[in-house]
Amino acid sequence: MDVLGPAEIRAAFPRHERRRIVLPTEPRWEHIDFLGWIHRSGHLGFIVCRIGNGVTGLVVERNVTRGRGLRRLMCDICCTLHDKGGIATYTRWNRAQMRARSHMLCADLGCSLYVRGLRKTECVQMAETMSQEEKLGRLNDNVRRIIGNMTFVD
Known part of the structure; x- marks a missing residue:
């Protein structure tokens, strides 16, 4: 992902949500495909992604999912x-239409680091025949799809 300054990050969010944004510490830009971080209180997540010529940002509510047993x-x-x-459930509300959309995402929003193998989980992963470039392509497609879904563009 290209380096974004604080002003660009704030401008990516809708005007009414900008007051809720707490900017992240300086990320390692060379290792991420989208910028995702958690509010210091832990109840909000922020996702910023370059889509086309613009930058789009979302503020989503975060609820850590605690599975039972070996799930x-x-x-x-x-x-x-x-x-x-x-894993955490990230929810975006459209209060005007009384609708919500949720997705289950990495609790730390470090998806790019997991795909690149820079961060590991305790869980055994499924074997995939895709190359690293194909996995990164899938990651970029998925984040754009999710941002489109959570902005309530039907």
């Missing part, structure tokens, strides 16, 4: 399997 959950963006607490 494994998969991230909707990077397809990484996680044990308990490694």
